[in-house]
Amino acid sequence: MREVAFIKQNKEKWLEFEQAIFGKSKKSPDELASLYIHLVNDLSYAQTYYPKSKTVVYLNHLASIIYQKIYKTKRQDTNRLVYFFKTEAPLIVYQNRRYILYAFILFSVFTAMGVISAANDGAFVRLIMGDHYVNMTLENIEKGNPVAVYKSGSNWGSAFGITFNNLRVGIFSFIMGIFGGIGTGWVLFQNCIMLGSFQYFFYEQDVFWESVRGIWIHGSMEIFAIVIEAAAGLVLGASILFPKTYSRVASLKMGLKNGLKIVLSTMPFTIAAGILEGFVTRYSPDMPRFLNIFIILFTLALISYYYLIYPFRVNKKVNHPANV
Known part of the structure:
Protein backbone atom coordinates (compact mmCIF):
# COMPACT_ATOMS: atom_id res chain seq x y z
CA MET A 1 0.00 0.00 0.00
CA ASN A 79 0.65 -5.07 37.54
CA ARG A 80 1.44 -6.13 34.00
CA LEU A 81 0.51 -9.78 34.56
CA VAL A 82 -2.89 -8.90 36.00
CA TYR A 83 -3.54 -6.52 33.11
CA PHE A 84 -2.60 -9.21 30.58
CA PHE A 85 -5.13 -11.75 31.85
CA LYS A 86 -7.77 -9.20 32.84
CA THR A 87 -7.80 -7.03 29.72
CA GLU A 88 -5.20 -7.62 27.02
CA ALA A 89 -5.69 -11.33 26.34
CA PRO A 90 -9.53 -11.14 26.40
CA LEU A 91 -9.42 -8.24 23.92
CA ILE A 92 -7.22 -10.24 21.56
CA VAL A 93 -9.54 -13.23 21.91
CA TYR A 94 -12.49 -10.99 21.07
CA GLN A 95 -10.74 -9.57 18.02
CA ASN A 96 -10.05 -13.12 16.81
CA ARG A 97 -13.32 -14.71 17.92
CA ARG A 98 -14.03 -16.10 14.46
CA TYR A 99 -10.98 -18.37 14.79
CA ILE A 100 -12.24 -19.62 18.16
CA LEU A 101 -15.45 -20.59 16.36
CA TYR A 102 -13.54 -22.27 13.52
CA ALA A 103 -11.44 -24.24 16.02
CA PHE A 104 -14.54 -25.53 17.83
CA ILE A 105 -16.16 -26.53 14.52
CA LEU A 106 -13.03 -28.48 13.56
CA PHE A 107 -12.89 -30.01 17.03
CA SER A 108 -16.50 -31.22 16.75
CA VAL A 109 -16.03 -32.62 13.24
CA PHE A 110 -12.75 -34.38 13.99
CA THR A 111 -14.01 -35.86 17.28
CA ALA A 112 -17.14 -37.15 15.51
CA MET A 113 -14.87 -38.75 12.91
CA GLY A 114 -13.04 -40.57 15.71
CA VAL A 115 -16.31 -41.83 17.19
CA ILE A 116 -17.70 -42.98 13.82
CA SER A 117 -14.43 -44.69 12.86
CA ALA A 118 -14.27 -46.57 16.18
CA ALA A 119 -17.92 -47.58 15.85
CA ASN A 120 -17.44 -49.02 12.38
CA ASP A 121 -14.03 -50.63 12.73
CA GLY A 122 -13.29 -52.85 15.71
CA ALA A 123 -9.54 -52.53 15.19
CA PHE A 124 -9.52 -48.73 14.94
CA VAL A 125 -9.10 -48.05 18.67
CA ARG A 126 -6.11 -50.39 18.82
CA LEU A 127 -4.64 -48.65 15.79
CA ILE A 128 -4.93 -45.27 17.48
CA MET A 129 -4.26 -46.13 21.14
CA GLY A 130 -1.99 -49.15 20.74
CA ASP A 131 -2.50 -52.75 21.87
CA HIS A 132 -0.73 -52.27 25.20
CA TYR A 133 -2.94 -49.36 26.28
CA VAL A 134 -6.15 -51.04 25.13
CA ASN A 135 -5.29 -54.35 26.87
CA MET A 136 -4.34 -52.52 30.08
CA THR A 137 -7.61 -50.57 30.02
CA LEU A 138 -9.62 -53.77 29.45
CA GLU A 139 -7.94 -55.29 32.50
CA ASN A 140 -8.77 -52.20 34.55
CA ILE A 141 -12.40 -52.37 33.43
CA GLU A 142 -12.59 -56.01 34.54
CA LYS A 143 -11.20 -54.95 37.93
CA GLY A 144 -13.95 -52.32 38.23
CA ASN A 145 -11.81 -49.20 37.72
CA PRO A 146 -11.78 -48.07 34.06
CA VAL A 147 -9.55 -45.06 34.76
CA ALA A 148 -7.02 -46.84 36.98
CA VAL A 149 -4.26 -45.74 34.58
CA TYR A 150 -4.38 -42.32 36.26
CA LYS A 151 -3.24 -43.90 39.53
CA SER A 152 0.15 -44.80 38.09
CA GLY A 153 3.09 -42.69 39.25
CA SER A 154 3.32 -40.20 42.09
CA ASN A 155 1.05 -37.19 42.42
CA TRP A 156 3.73 -34.60 41.74
CA GLY A 157 5.47 -36.69 39.09
CA SER A 158 2.23 -37.24 37.19
CA ALA A 159 1.15 -33.61 37.48
CA PHE A 160 4.51 -32.29 36.28
CA GLY A 161 4.87 -34.76 33.41
CA ILE A 162 1.29 -34.28 32.19
CA THR A 163 1.48 -30.49 32.44
CA PHE A 164 4.78 -30.34 30.56
CA ASN A 165 3.43 -32.57 27.81
CA ASN A 166 0.21 -30.55 27.43
CA LEU A 167 2.12 -27.26 27.30
CA ARG A 168 4.40 -28.75 24.65
CA VAL A 169 1.44 -29.93 22.57
CA GLY A 170 -0.25 -26.52 22.83
CA ILE A 171 2.87 -24.61 21.75
CA PHE A 172 3.53 -27.08 18.95
CA SER A 173 -0.06 -26.75 17.72
CA PHE A 174 0.35 -22.97 17.61
CA ILE A 175 3.73 -23.06 15.85
CA MET A 176 2.38 -25.44 13.20
CA GLY A 177 0.03 -22.63 12.18
CA ILE A 178 2.99 -21.22 10.23
CA PHE A 179 1.99 -23.63 7.44
CA GLY A 180 -1.12 -21.62 6.67
CA GLY A 181 -3.03 -23.22 9.56
CA ILE A 182 -2.86 -26.69 7.98
CA GLY A 183 -0.28 -27.90 10.49
CA THR A 184 -2.45 -26.76 13.38
CA GLY A 185 -5.43 -28.52 11.82
CA TRP A 186 -3.40 -31.74 11.62
CA VAL A 187 -2.37 -31.57 15.29
CA LEU A 188 -5.99 -30.92 16.30
CA PHE A 189 -7.13 -33.76 14.04
CA GLN A 190 -4.78 -36.23 15.74
CA ASN A 191 -5.91 -35.24 19.23
CA CYS A 192 -9.62 -35.29 18.34
CA ILE A 193 -9.46 -38.66 16.60
CA MET A 194 -7.81 -40.04 19.73
CA LEU A 195 -10.42 -38.44 22.00
CA GLY A 196 -13.39 -39.62 19.93
CA SER A 197 -12.19 -43.20 19.55
CA PHE A 198 -11.09 -43.35 23.20
CA GLN A 199 -14.48 -42.24 24.52
CA TYR A 200 -16.33 -44.59 22.15
CA PHE A 201 -14.20 -47.44 23.42
CA PHE A 202 -15.50 -46.85 26.95
CA TYR A 203 -19.04 -46.56 25.61
CA GLU A 204 -18.63 -49.90 23.85
CA GLN A 205 -17.45 -51.47 27.11
CA ASP A 206 -20.51 -50.10 28.98
CA VAL A 207 -18.40 -47.89 31.26
CA PHE A 208 -18.90 -44.57 29.46
CA TRP A 209 -20.16 -42.59 32.46
CA GLU A 210 -17.52 -44.05 34.73
CA SER A 211 -14.89 -42.82 32.28
CA VAL A 212 -16.51 -39.38 32.02
CA ARG A 213 -16.54 -38.99 35.80
CA GLY A 214 -12.78 -39.58 35.83
CA ILE A 215 -11.36 -38.25 32.58
CA TRP A 216 -13.29 -35.00 32.41
CA ILE A 217 -12.28 -33.87 35.89
CA HIS A 218 -9.12 -32.62 34.22
CA GLY A 219 -10.30 -32.98 30.63
CA SER A 220 -12.73 -30.05 30.68
CA MET A 221 -9.94 -27.50 30.92
CA GLU A 222 -7.29 -29.58 29.15
CA ILE A 223 -9.34 -30.23 25.99
CA PHE A 224 -10.84 -26.73 25.96
CA ALA A 225 -7.33 -25.25 26.16
CA ILE A 226 -6.20 -27.42 23.25
CA VAL A 227 -9.02 -25.99 21.13
CA ILE A 228 -8.08 -22.41 22.07
CA GLU A 229 -4.43 -23.14 21.25
CA ALA A 230 -5.56 -24.46 17.88
CA ALA A 231 -7.45 -21.19 17.36
CA ALA A 232 -4.18 -19.35 18.03
CA GLY A 233 -2.54 -21.46 15.33
CA LEU A 234 -5.35 -20.54 12.93
CA VAL A 235 -4.76 -16.86 13.75
CA LEU A 236 -1.12 -17.33 12.79
CA GLY A 237 -2.03 -19.18 9.60
CA ALA A 238 -4.61 -16.57 8.58
CA SER A 239 -2.06 -13.78 9.05
CA ILE A 240 0.00 -15.40 6.28
CA LEU A 241 -2.84 -16.31 3.94
CA PHE A 242 -4.96 -13.16 4.41
CA PRO A 243 -2.72 -10.14 5.15
CA LYS A 244 -5.49 -7.70 4.15
CA THR A 245 -4.04 -4.20 3.71
CA TYR A 246 -0.79 -5.11 5.50
CA SER A 247 2.29 -6.64 3.96
CA ARG A 248 2.63 -10.36 4.50
CA VAL A 249 5.60 -9.78 6.81
CA ALA A 250 3.80 -7.16 8.91
CA SER A 251 0.68 -9.32 9.04
CA LEU A 252 2.76 -12.34 10.09
CA LYS A 253 4.32 -10.33 12.92
CA MET A 254 0.89 -9.31 14.21
CA GLY A 255 -0.48 -12.85 13.85
CA LEU A 256 2.53 -14.30 15.66
CA LYS A 257 2.24 -11.79 18.50
CA ASN A 258 -1.53 -12.11 18.96
CA GLY A 259 -1.54 -15.89 18.59
CA LEU A 260 1.27 -16.26 21.12
CA LYS A 261 -0.63 -14.13 23.63
CA ILE A 262 -3.69 -16.35 23.20
CA VAL A 263 -1.53 -19.42 23.87
CA LEU A 264 -0.02 -17.78 26.96
CA SER A 265 -3.52 -17.10 28.27
CA THR A 266 -4.29 -20.86 28.21
CA MET A 267 -1.30 -21.84 30.33
CA PRO A 268 -2.89 -21.33 33.78
CA PHE A 269 -5.77 -23.58 32.69
CA THR A 270 -3.37 -26.18 31.30
CA ILE A 271 -1.36 -26.15 34.53
CA ALA A 272 -4.55 -26.43 36.61
CA ALA A 273 -5.67 -29.38 34.46
CA GLY A 274 -2.32 -31.11 35.05
CA ILE A 275 -2.62 -30.63 38.80
CA LEU A 276 -6.16 -32.03 38.76
CA GLU A 277 -5.03 -35.03 36.72
CA GLY A 278 -2.12 -35.73 39.04
CA PHE A 279 -3.89 -35.15 42.35
CA VAL A 280 -7.65 -35.56 41.87
CA THR A 281 -8.54 -37.76 38.88
CA ARG A 282 -6.90 -40.82 40.44
CA TYR A 283 -9.41 -40.65 43.30
CA SER A 284 -12.49 -40.19 41.09
CA PRO A 285 -13.87 -43.76 41.54
CA ASP A 286 -14.04 -43.24 45.30
CA MET A 287 -15.53 -39.73 45.17
CA PRO A 288 -19.18 -38.94 45.79
CA ARG A 289 -20.85 -38.57 42.41
CA PHE A 290 -21.98 -35.01 43.10
CA LEU A 291 -18.35 -34.00 43.71
CA ASN A 292 -17.27 -35.49 40.37
CA ILE A 293 -20.00 -33.63 38.57
CA PHE A 294 -19.34 -30.38 40.45
CA ILE A 295 -15.62 -30.35 39.56
CA ILE A 296 -16.34 -31.10 35.89
CA LEU A 297 -19.06 -28.47 35.55
CA PHE A 298 -17.15 -25.86 37.56
CA THR A 299 -13.93 -26.18 35.54
CA LEU A 300 -15.86 -26.23 32.26
CA ALA A 301 -17.86 -23.16 33.28
CA LEU A 302 -14.71 -21.31 34.37
CA ILE A 303 -12.77 -21.73 31.14
CA SER A 304 -15.92 -21.28 29.01
CA TYR A 305 -16.66 -17.98 30.70
CA TYR A 306 -13.13 -16.71 30.23
CA TYR A 307 -13.01 -17.41 26.49
CA LEU A 308 -16.63 -17.27 25.35
CA ILE A 309 -18.26 -14.58 27.52
CA TYR A 310 -15.66 -12.46 29.30
CA PRO A 311 -13.99 -11.15 26.07
CA PHE A 312 -17.31 -9.64 25.00
CA ARG A 313 -17.71 -7.93 28.37
CA VAL A 314 -14.17 -6.54 28.26
CA ASN A 315 -14.64 -5.28 24.71
CA LYS A 316 -17.92 -3.60 25.66
CA LYS A 317 -16.31 -1.97 28.68
CA VAL A 318 -13.24 -0.76 26.79
CA ASN A 319 -14.71 0.25 23.43
CA HIS A 320 -18.31 1.06 24.36
CA PRO A 321 -18.17 2.42 27.91
CA ALA A 322 -21.36 4.44 27.46
CA ASN A 323 -23.34 1.23 27.04
CA VAL A 324 -21.99 -0.49 30.15
Whole structure:
Protein backbone atom coordinates (compact mmCIF):
# COMPACT_ATOMS: atom_id res chain seq x y z
CA MET A 1 0.00 0.00 0.00
CA ARG A 2 1.30 3.48 -0.86
CA GLU A 3 1.97 5.74 2.10
CA VAL A 4 -0.64 8.30 1.05
CA ALA A 5 -3.34 5.61 0.97
CA PHE A 6 -2.17 4.25 4.32
CA ILE A 7 -2.45 7.70 5.93
CA LYS A 8 -5.84 8.37 4.36
CA GLN A 9 -7.19 5.00 5.56
CA ASN A 10 -6.12 5.53 9.17
CA LYS A 11 -6.20 9.33 9.60
CA GLU A 12 -9.51 9.46 11.49
CA LYS A 13 -8.40 6.74 13.88
CA TRP A 14 -5.16 8.59 14.64
CA LEU A 15 -7.07 11.79 15.27
CA GLU A 16 -9.10 9.90 17.86
CA PHE A 17 -5.83 8.83 19.47
CA GLU A 18 -4.70 12.45 19.61
CA GLN A 19 -7.94 13.55 21.24
CA ALA A 20 -7.55 10.83 23.86
CA ILE A 21 -3.91 11.76 24.49
CA PHE A 22 -4.39 15.49 24.82
CA GLY A 23 -7.53 15.32 26.93
CA LYS A 24 -10.08 16.35 24.32
CA SER A 25 -11.93 13.07 24.95
CA LYS A 26 -11.81 11.15 28.21
CA LYS A 27 -10.64 7.56 28.01
CA SER A 28 -10.14 5.03 30.76
CA PRO A 29 -6.81 3.19 31.06
CA ASP A 30 -8.41 0.09 29.52
CA GLU A 31 -9.70 2.10 26.57
CA LEU A 32 -6.25 3.62 26.09
CA ALA A 33 -4.79 0.10 26.17
CA SER A 34 -7.11 -0.96 23.37
CA LEU A 35 -6.12 2.10 21.32
CA TYR A 36 -2.48 1.32 22.05
CA ILE A 37 -2.80 -2.19 20.58
CA HIS A 38 -4.23 -0.80 17.33
CA LEU A 39 -1.63 1.96 17.18
CA VAL A 40 1.28 -0.46 17.65
CA ASN A 41 -0.03 -2.56 14.75
CA ASP A 42 -0.09 0.54 12.52
CA LEU A 43 3.38 1.53 13.72
CA SER A 44 4.72 -1.95 12.93
CA TYR A 45 3.33 -1.69 9.41
CA ALA A 46 4.77 1.79 8.89
CA GLN A 47 8.19 0.73 10.18
CA THR A 48 8.19 -2.13 7.68
CA TYR A 49 7.18 -0.13 4.60
CA TYR A 50 8.06 3.49 5.33
CA PRO A 51 11.04 3.23 7.71
CA LYS A 52 12.35 6.74 6.97
CA SER A 53 8.97 8.42 6.79
CA LYS A 54 7.63 11.09 9.11
CA THR A 55 4.63 8.80 9.59
CA VAL A 56 6.82 6.44 11.65
CA VAL A 57 8.04 9.32 13.82
CA TYR A 58 4.46 10.52 14.31
CA LEU A 59 3.05 7.10 15.22
CA ASN A 60 5.97 6.29 17.48
CA HIS A 61 5.39 9.58 19.31
CA LEU A 62 1.69 8.79 19.78
CA ALA A 63 2.45 5.25 20.94
CA SER A 64 4.98 6.40 23.52
CA ILE A 65 2.60 9.00 24.97
CA ILE A 66 -0.32 6.53 25.16
CA TYR A 67 1.95 3.98 26.82
CA GLN A 68 2.97 6.48 29.48
CA LYS A 69 -0.64 7.53 30.09
CA ILE A 70 -1.72 3.90 30.50
CA TYR A 71 0.85 3.13 33.16
CA LYS A 72 0.64 6.48 34.90
CA THR A 73 -3.14 6.34 35.28
CA LYS A 74 -3.55 2.63 36.05
CA ARG A 75 -3.80 1.74 39.72
CA GLN A 76 -0.47 0.89 41.29
CA ASP A 77 -1.69 -2.53 42.45
CA THR A 78 -2.55 -3.58 38.89
CA ASN A 79 0.65 -5.07 37.54
CA ARG A 80 1.44 -6.13 34.00
CA LEU A 81 0.51 -9.78 34.56
CA VAL A 82 -2.89 -8.90 36.00
CA TYR A 83 -3.54 -6.52 33.11
CA PHE A 84 -2.60 -9.21 30.58
CA PHE A 85 -5.13 -11.75 31.85
CA LYS A 86 -7.77 -9.20 32.84
CA THR A 87 -7.80 -7.03 29.72
CA GLU A 88 -5.20 -7.62 27.02
CA ALA A 89 -5.69 -11.33 26.34
CA PRO A 90 -9.53 -11.14 26.40
CA LEU A 91 -9.42 -8.24 23.92
CA ILE A 92 -7.22 -10.24 21.56
CA VAL A 93 -9.54 -13.23 21.91
CA TYR A 94 -12.49 -10.99 21.07
CA GLN A 95 -10.74 -9.57 18.02
CA ASN A 96 -10.05 -13.12 16.81
CA ARG A 97 -13.32 -14.71 17.92
CA ARG A 98 -14.03 -16.10 14.46
CA TYR A 99 -10.98 -18.37 14.79
CA ILE A 100 -12.24 -19.62 18.16
CA LEU A 101 -15.45 -20.59 16.36
CA TYR A 102 -13.54 -22.27 13.52
CA ALA A 103 -11.44 -24.24 16.02
CA PHE A 104 -14.54 -25.53 17.83
CA ILE A 105 -16.16 -26.53 14.52
CA LEU A 106 -13.03 -28.48 13.56
CA PHE A 107 -12.89 -30.01 17.03
CA SER A 108 -16.50 -31.22 16.75
CA VAL A 109 -16.03 -32.62 13.24
CA PHE A 110 -12.75 -34.38 13.99
CA THR A 111 -14.01 -35.86 17.28
CA ALA A 112 -17.14 -37.15 15.51
CA MET A 113 -14.87 -38.75 12.91
CA GLY A 114 -13.04 -40.57 15.71
CA VAL A 115 -16.31 -41.83 17.19
CA ILE A 116 -17.70 -42.98 13.82
CA SER A 117 -14.43 -44.69 12.86
CA ALA A 118 -14.27 -46.57 16.18
CA ALA A 119 -17.92 -47.58 15.85
CA ASN A 120 -17.44 -49.02 12.38
CA ASP A 121 -14.03 -50.63 12.73
CA GLY A 122 -13.29 -52.85 15.71
CA ALA A 123 -9.54 -52.53 15.19
CA PHE A 124 -9.52 -48.73 14.94
CA VAL A 125 -9.10 -48.05 18.67
CA ARG A 126 -6.11 -50.39 18.82
CA LEU A 127 -4.64 -48.65 15.79
CA ILE A 128 -4.93 -45.27 17.48
CA MET A 129 -4.26 -46.13 21.14
CA GLY A 130 -1.99 -49.15 20.74
CA ASP A 131 -2.50 -52.75 21.87
CA HIS A 132 -0.73 -52.27 25.20
CA TYR A 133 -2.94 -49.36 26.28
CA VAL A 134 -6.15 -51.04 25.13
CA ASN A 135 -5.29 -54.35 26.87
CA MET A 136 -4.34 -52.52 30.08
CA THR A 137 -7.61 -50.57 30.02
CA LEU A 138 -9.62 -53.77 29.45
CA GLU A 139 -7.94 -55.29 32.50
CA ASN A 140 -8.77 -52.20 34.55
CA ILE A 141 -12.40 -52.37 33.43
CA GLU A 142 -12.59 -56.01 34.54
CA LYS A 143 -11.20 -54.95 37.93
CA GLY A 144 -13.95 -52.32 38.23
CA ASN A 145 -11.81 -49.20 37.72
CA PRO A 146 -11.78 -48.07 34.06
CA VAL A 147 -9.55 -45.06 34.76
CA ALA A 148 -7.02 -46.84 36.98
CA VAL A 149 -4.26 -45.74 34.58
CA TYR A 150 -4.38 -42.32 36.26
CA LYS A 151 -3.24 -43.90 39.53
CA SER A 152 0.15 -44.80 38.09
CA GLY A 153 3.09 -42.69 39.25
CA SER A 154 3.32 -40.20 42.09
CA ASN A 155 1.05 -37.19 42.42
CA TRP A 156 3.73 -34.60 41.74
CA GLY A 157 5.47 -36.69 39.09
CA SER A 158 2.23 -37.24 37.19
CA ALA A 159 1.15 -33.61 37.48
CA PHE A 160 4.51 -32.29 36.28
CA GLY A 161 4.87 -34.76 33.41
CA ILE A 162 1.29 -34.28 32.19
CA THR A 163 1.48 -30.49 32.44
CA PHE A 164 4.78 -30.34 30.56
CA ASN A 165 3.43 -32.57 27.81
CA ASN A 166 0.21 -30.55 27.43
CA LEU A 167 2.12 -27.26 27.30
CA ARG A 168 4.40 -28.75 24.65
CA VAL A 169 1.44 -29.93 22.57
CA GLY A 170 -0.25 -26.52 22.83
CA ILE A 171 2.87 -24.61 21.75
CA PHE A 172 3.53 -27.08 18.95
CA SER A 173 -0.06 -26.75 17.72
CA PHE A 174 0.35 -22.97 17.61
CA ILE A 175 3.73 -23.06 15.85
CA MET A 176 2.38 -25.44 13.20
CA GLY A 177 0.03 -22.63 12.18
CA ILE A 178 2.99 -21.22 10.23
CA PHE A 179 1.99 -23.63 7.44
CA GLY A 180 -1.12 -21.62 6.67
CA GLY A 181 -3.03 -23.22 9.56
CA ILE A 182 -2.86 -26.69 7.98
CA GLY A 183 -0.28 -27.90 10.49
CA THR A 184 -2.45 -26.76 13.38
CA GLY A 185 -5.43 -28.52 11.82
CA TRP A 186 -3.40 -31.74 11.62
CA VAL A 187 -2.37 -31.57 15.29
CA LEU A 188 -5.99 -30.92 16.30
CA PHE A 189 -7.13 -33.76 14.04
CA GLN A 190 -4.78 -36.23 15.74
CA ASN A 191 -5.91 -35.24 19.23
CA CYS A 192 -9.62 -35.29 18.34
CA ILE A 193 -9.46 -38.66 16.60
CA MET A 194 -7.81 -40.04 19.73
CA LEU A 195 -10.42 -38.44 22.00
CA GLY A 196 -13.39 -39.62 19.93
CA SER A 197 -12.19 -43.20 19.55
CA PHE A 198 -11.09 -43.35 23.20
CA GLN A 199 -14.48 -42.24 24.52
CA TYR A 200 -16.33 -44.59 22.15
CA PHE A 201 -14.20 -47.44 23.42
CA PHE A 202 -15.50 -46.85 26.95
CA TYR A 203 -19.04 -46.56 25.61
CA GLU A 204 -18.63 -49.90 23.85
CA GLN A 205 -17.45 -51.47 27.11
CA ASP A 206 -20.51 -50.10 28.98
CA VAL A 207 -18.40 -47.89 31.26
CA PHE A 208 -18.90 -44.57 29.46
CA TRP A 209 -20.16 -42.59 32.46
CA GLU A 210 -17.52 -44.05 34.73
CA SER A 211 -14.89 -42.82 32.28
CA VAL A 212 -16.51 -39.38 32.02
CA ARG A 213 -16.54 -38.99 35.80
CA GLY A 214 -12.78 -39.58 35.83
CA ILE A 215 -11.36 -38.25 32.58
CA TRP A 216 -13.29 -35.00 32.41
CA ILE A 217 -12.28 -33.87 35.89
CA HIS A 218 -9.12 -32.62 34.22
CA GLY A 219 -10.30 -32.98 30.63
CA SER A 220 -12.73 -30.05 30.68
CA MET A 221 -9.94 -27.50 30.92
CA GLU A 222 -7.29 -29.58 29.15
CA ILE A 223 -9.34 -30.23 25.99
CA PHE A 224 -10.84 -26.73 25.96
CA ALA A 225 -7.33 -25.25 26.16
CA ILE A 226 -6.20 -27.42 23.25
CA VAL A 227 -9.02 -25.99 21.13
CA ILE A 228 -8.08 -22.41 22.07
CA GLU A 229 -4.43 -23.14 21.25
CA ALA A 230 -5.56 -24.46 17.88
CA ALA A 231 -7.45 -21.19 17.36
CA ALA A 232 -4.18 -19.35 18.03
CA GLY A 233 -2.54 -21.46 15.33
CA LEU A 234 -5.35 -20.54 12.93
CA VAL A 235 -4.76 -16.86 13.75
CA LEU A 236 -1.12 -17.33 12.79
CA GLY A 237 -2.03 -19.18 9.60
CA ALA A 238 -4.61 -16.57 8.58
CA SER A 239 -2.06 -13.78 9.05
CA ILE A 240 0.00 -15.40 6.28
CA LEU A 241 -2.84 -16.31 3.94
CA PHE A 242 -4.96 -13.16 4.41
CA PRO A 243 -2.72 -10.14 5.15
CA LYS A 244 -5.49 -7.70 4.15
CA THR A 245 -4.04 -4.20 3.71
CA TYR A 246 -0.79 -5.11 5.50
CA SER A 247 2.29 -6.64 3.96
CA ARG A 248 2.63 -10.36 4.50
CA VAL A 249 5.60 -9.78 6.81
CA ALA A 250 3.80 -7.16 8.91
CA SER A 251 0.68 -9.32 9.04
CA LEU A 252 2.76 -12.34 10.09
CA LYS A 253 4.32 -10.33 12.92
CA MET A 254 0.89 -9.31 14.21
CA GLY A 255 -0.48 -12.85 13.85
CA LEU A 256 2.53 -14.30 15.66
CA LYS A 257 2.24 -11.79 18.50
CA ASN A 258 -1.53 -12.11 18.96
CA GLY A 259 -1.54 -15.89 18.59
CA LEU A 260 1.27 -16.26 21.12
CA LYS A 261 -0.63 -14.13 23.63
CA ILE A 262 -3.69 -16.35 23.20
CA VAL A 263 -1.53 -19.42 23.87
CA LEU A 264 -0.02 -17.78 26.96
CA SER A 265 -3.52 -17.10 28.27
CA THR A 266 -4.29 -20.86 28.21
CA MET A 267 -1.30 -21.84 30.33
CA PRO A 268 -2.89 -21.33 33.78
CA PHE A 269 -5.77 -23.58 32.69
CA THR A 270 -3.37 -26.18 31.30
CA ILE A 271 -1.36 -26.15 34.53
CA ALA A 272 -4.55 -26.43 36.61
CA ALA A 273 -5.67 -29.38 34.46
CA GLY A 274 -2.32 -31.11 35.05
CA ILE A 275 -2.62 -30.63 38.80
CA LEU A 276 -6.16 -32.03 38.76
CA GLU A 277 -5.03 -35.03 36.72
CA GLY A 278 -2.12 -35.73 39.04
CA PHE A 279 -3.89 -35.15 42.35
CA VAL A 280 -7.65 -35.56 41.87
CA THR A 281 -8.54 -37.76 38.88
CA ARG A 282 -6.90 -40.82 40.44
CA TYR A 283 -9.41 -40.65 43.30
CA SER A 284 -12.49 -40.19 41.09
CA PRO A 285 -13.87 -43.76 41.54
CA ASP A 286 -14.04 -43.24 45.30
CA MET A 287 -15.53 -39.73 45.17
CA PRO A 288 -19.18 -38.94 45.79
CA ARG A 289 -20.85 -38.57 42.41
CA PHE A 290 -21.98 -35.01 43.10
CA LEU A 291 -18.35 -34.00 43.71
CA ASN A 292 -17.27 -35.49 40.37
CA ILE A 293 -20.00 -33.63 38.57
CA PHE A 294 -19.34 -30.38 40.45
CA ILE A 295 -15.62 -30.35 39.56
CA ILE A 296 -16.34 -31.10 35.89
CA LEU A 297 -19.06 -28.47 35.55
CA PHE A 298 -17.15 -25.86 37.56
CA THR A 299 -13.93 -26.18 35.54
CA LEU A 300 -15.86 -26.23 32.26
CA ALA A 301 -17.86 -23.16 33.28
CA LEU A 302 -14.71 -21.31 34.37
CA ILE A 303 -12.77 -21.73 31.14
CA SER A 304 -15.92 -21.28 29.01
CA TYR A 305 -16.66 -17.98 30.70
CA TYR A 306 -13.13 -16.71 30.23
CA TYR A 307 -13.01 -17.41 26.49
CA LEU A 308 -16.63 -17.27 25.35
CA ILE A 309 -18.26 -14.58 27.52
CA TYR A 310 -15.66 -12.46 29.30
CA PRO A 311 -13.99 -11.15 26.07
CA PHE A 312 -17.31 -9.64 25.00
CA ARG A 313 -17.71 -7.93 28.37
CA VAL A 314 -14.17 -6.54 28.26
CA ASN A 315 -14.64 -5.28 24.71
CA LYS A 316 -17.92 -3.60 25.66
CA LYS A 317 -16.31 -1.97 28.68
CA VAL A 318 -13.24 -0.76 26.79
CA ASN A 319 -14.71 0.25 23.43
CA HIS A 320 -18.31 1.06 24.36
CA PRO A 321 -18.17 2.42 27.91
CA ALA A 322 -21.36 4.44 27.46
CA ASN A 323 -23.34 1.23 27.04
CA VAL A 324 -21.99 -0.49 30.15
